[in-house]
Amino acid sequence: MLSNLYSNWLADGVIGSIRKQYIDTRTQANLSKLNANTKKDSEIITEHISEILQRKRNSEISERLPATTPRTASPVWGSPLLEVIALKWTPITAIVAVAAILLWASLVLTDNFII
Secondary structure (H helix, E strand, O other), X not given: OHHHHHHHHHHHHHHHXXXXXXXXXXXXXXXXXXXXXXXXXXXXXXXXXHHHHHHHXXXXXXXXXXXXXXXXXXXXXXXXXXXXXXXXXXXXHHHHHHHHHHHHHHHHHOOXXXX
């Protein structure tokens, strides 16, 4: 008889907790909050995707437009070709000039100057 009472008591506890779970208004409120949060999340994701697509459209439009800034001629060199040549050869010329000056200085400053 004692075991029969114990099993009923266990079943009552399980049934009571299930009943409490479905009757508890906080659980229903929490579920509705979760559902509202998932709706907000999907709205945020949709908003971000639409922003990304808008940026892509804007970049495609800007790529299609021709460059409206014309290249101005350099006031120093007069033509773009001379400017390119100067930019390429000026460092090389400077290095060669410094090397020649160092070589000349080392030859002049030595006591045994023989050529």
